Amino acid sequence: MKPLAKAVPEGVQPAQPHSTLGVEIPQVTARAKVLGRAMYAGDIKVAGMLHGKVLRSPYPHARIVSIDTSAARALPGVKAVLTGDDAPAQLWGVHHKERAVLAKGVVRYCGEEVAAVAALTEEIARDALDLIQVEYEELPAILSIDESMDGEAPTVHPGRENNVGHEIRFERGDVDAAFASAHLVHEATYQTHSQYPGYMEPMATVAALDPDGRLVLWTSTQAVNLVRMQVAATLGLPVSRVRVIQATTGGGFGGKIVEDDNQLVAGLLALKTKRPVRLVNNRLEDFQACCASVPERITLRLGMDREGLIVAKEVRILAECGAYAGLAGDVMHVSAMRSDNMHRNGNVRSHATLYYTNNPPRGAFRGFGGTQMLFALNSHIHVMAGKLGLDPVEVHRRNVLPAGEVSVHGWQIGSNGLVECIEQATEAIGWAAKRSAPKAAGVKRRGVGMAAAMHVSGNRTIGNWDGSTVVVKINEDGRVNVISGECDMGQGASTMLSQIVAHELGLPLADVHVVPPDTDVAPVAVGTLASRVTMSGGNAAIVAGRKARDELFALAALRWEVEPSALSIGGGAVFVTDRPEQRATLAELARQAVWRHGGGGIQVSGTWDPKTVMHDDQLYGNIAPAYSYAAQAVEVEVDCETGRVTVLDSYVADDCGKALNPIAVHGQSNGAAAQAIGWALYEQLHYENGRLANGNFADYTLPTADALPELRGGLVESNDPNGPYGAKGASETAILPGAPAIANAVEDAVGVRITELPITPEKVLAALRARKEEGAAHA
Amino acid sequence: MSTHRIECTVNGEAHSVEVPARRLLADFLRDDLHLTGTKRGCETGICGACSVLLDGEVVKSCLMLAVQVNGRELTTIEGLAEGDELHPLQKNFMQCGGLQCGYCTPGFIMASCDLLKNNPRPSCDEVRHGLSGNLCRCTGYTQIVESVLHAAEEMNHGD
């Protein structure tokens, strides 16, 4: 059992007795949670609150012929029954505004919101759903990419010819010439499937009108401002008449940004009933409402020289967004080009198309398109390394684009710990010895595999702003409030902000309180996505913290008639550097600030926006302030009789720039690795004629504690020049290498290559059988 | 539909409440007694976020009716700390990174109570099997296991 380490790193200046930077500390939100006091949206009770329920379409594609809500409305305790006729004409969506809050005339996926009820109790609302009579006329449904691509196919959305939601094409260098000169060219097609985010807290919102008639939403979210914008625009309210407060959020993983209808329906019910309305998904509903990740069919062609250097890359991606596009186009964009930036290769061609179908909408999930492409790329590199007689580790190393260089797409690599990550992970797993060891002859065979990955810490393409503003308010007792719109969904953003402000002001962590994001008071914020919060929020917190410190110094300078440059801060006080006994606590200075002529409280705002650019129309440009890296090595055991694949050991090395809280970074690496193993081996959504057949936790199996090994990991600190104290994002990168590392390990173990996820027992057995038959045929 | 008077002790406090027969124990705790630390996370009895101790043994409160606990003793997450003094499990979950979003945490802590009561010195594997009725999506379980083992060590030294 690993003992807890406590070490204050050197080189953190000025020396701060209270500083927790780099120290293993509990999350600042943890105490309330272990006491059972943390309030999630579903825990909130407002006087007079009604309970909402949503009626969902049982068909993947149908015309709504008629809806009779009279029996539902007559049920005692029912206060509202809304249909598409009551929903705003304004459609919603991320890039394409193509979705109605409640379906208008047509449903495009099984699970689409058709009607909404608000009643005195949840049971009455549930009973009312059964009383709503909907007459549907079923229409032909498009349930696969192939059907969607068919020229004769009906369109999912009127006016969207070819059912294309987004298309990307670009080319750099001389791809054809590079392939022609390559020593080895290999092409293969990979299929990745949709993963349900599976946060433990189902989507939940309480919506109410305040006494001034403004709409207030307490909600489970990663992005209070994006929700506010969407709710205001869709429900026809000025943005300032909508207030969004983040309730303690029980996980998000990308599934709680802005692709969920929950806040819109809750808001609509509150506006119509003029009463508070609680709309909480049960798990069955959440499986239908939440956007699962984007499935992609990836045909990859790579050319390598004799030493394994990639000289040419061509990829064709067919992705599916389901009935509504949401963020799926952005996800596909990442698949189409992000991984190119890991390598030196300058000859790349990419063509990616996003197709609509009548399957449920697909969208953002941790990894955001990187998981899909890196499954293909890492599998491919392993295969080609084998053909060249090279160790895949060597091939990866050779291709790494190091720090100080600019990538094929104009990304400026400020820091890069990937080589160290690869070395750390493969060493930890016992790579060399295990690869060269003779394979056992029994029914259970072991193998090792590895993979490498790159991700962003921030992303300007969201809307030409990737910055953050943090407000620091010093209370008259010397304790500090930190106010921002960046959301903690469990990953530790509030702790990170607290640590930074506490460090800058020389305070113990307990004296800093991060106010839950509230759009009424928080500065506008993009929110928690693209692994951006440590980078942008953290840097903004430094700016704000130093501004507050400067105001404190100005007050102390007045008090003692010295220059601000003669002062230091630490131990909860400001003091004269050369005469530390001349000191005043932050409380004393905060009071001094107020009670004087021209006084006022100390409240400062610090903004930080990275010096990045939007990419041009050829997708070129340095879009993020830093790039993060990770590598993973796994050992698996394949049971040749049952097809079961067991991960015996896994090691993720994560280049997080600087670990501000090592426990938190390890936690993110472990959680990400678990999700990757789930995606690779345990999780699969099954549909029957467009209807989700296993939308519950008994049939859709997330990894349990006894289905995973002790996940191991390490940190690499590449000290990014742009990151706060050198730190980068460290949450998504770690999910990227898992599935290909497992696929590569399976090949090492039993010599079969699975290119279609998930790696199921049936596929392993079929592949083993096919290989045996092939062997017999050649005998 | 019948209603019944439930007399039970929850976290050491006696309660007497009239409930309809169909009231789930989880909803009785959350809505009638306003103890919202116990969570609802799924509809198929798998996630374990609703776990509580019934007469000292861990059960899933979403799989029980309130009428089934008449005359019995319950402990929820709110009943573990002694005033401001955290239970060793609560303390170690905090210190070892055993929680992130915290939604599964009350359930895990209650299940861990039961585990350690029956097996005060569990191995890693025994901890994992003992917690197989609880799902976590954030932590990947490694730090949960560490939390339980650290708590066990602390609780055993108290003997």
Place this chain on the structure above:
Amino acid sequence: MREFDWLEPASVEEASRMLADLGDEVRVIAGGTALMLGMRQRMLAPTHLISVAKIERLRGIGFDAAQGLRIGALARHSDVARSPLVQQHAPVLASMAARVANPQVRNQGTIGGNLCYADPSTDPPGCLMALDAQVVLGSVRGERVLSIEEFLVDYYVTALEPDEIVLEIRVPPLAAGTEGVYSRFLRTAAEHRPLASVALVARREGALCREARIAVGASTPIPTRLRCAETFLEGRSVTPEVAAEVADIVAQDITPVEDLRGSADFRRDMVRAVARRTVAELFGLSIDQGVPA
């Protein structure tokens, strides 16, 4: 969940009379784990729930030399797993009970409730079948005893009369030299319900199998006794090849179900693998030998 009335009879007779009087939409509830899931999803909507929790006749675990183990219907899986009597007289039953579902369900679900619900994807029925267990049923008309095979009629269907409840489960004493292995197979480590189970109870002398009882569960609508395979085994010296042959017979002899969790062929292949390994385990053989080509 729909509304219903909750009743708590204090005796078998009272429960039986209630069942007779209250019509078709009535369910008996013990621990309630399975019932709650069905009722919450509105797949079951009984008008009355009759709780047997107060009926003392259903409690307790005992042993006598004639009838063997007597396990009250209200014994929870954790009670069965921890009972010194069960561990002593039918250790395979305790081993199975310790692995049912998950810790919380083991603390709440009962062996009687499990048999009555007759969910094909659970552990107890197959194991009890291999132990030649019997079910004692009670009503106002008295008691009667059925074998497990007579009791389990189809998936979710038992031989209970409308006014009967299960009182206890009996496991006859095992002859000296009898060992048992219960194997519960999950398709992947993350699954919650077994895809296949094999229960083997055998009396052996070294490698020689004198007597065998084999039941396959979870992959068929009700557990299946494999008498062909038993006959093949009895009197044979068990080698890895014999284990593989037995497994083949077992696999041919079952009619596996087909559903979202696995095709019939896949279940058959898994039953074959698990049966081979179960025999190997009981007879102390390596699973790496005798693997079918």
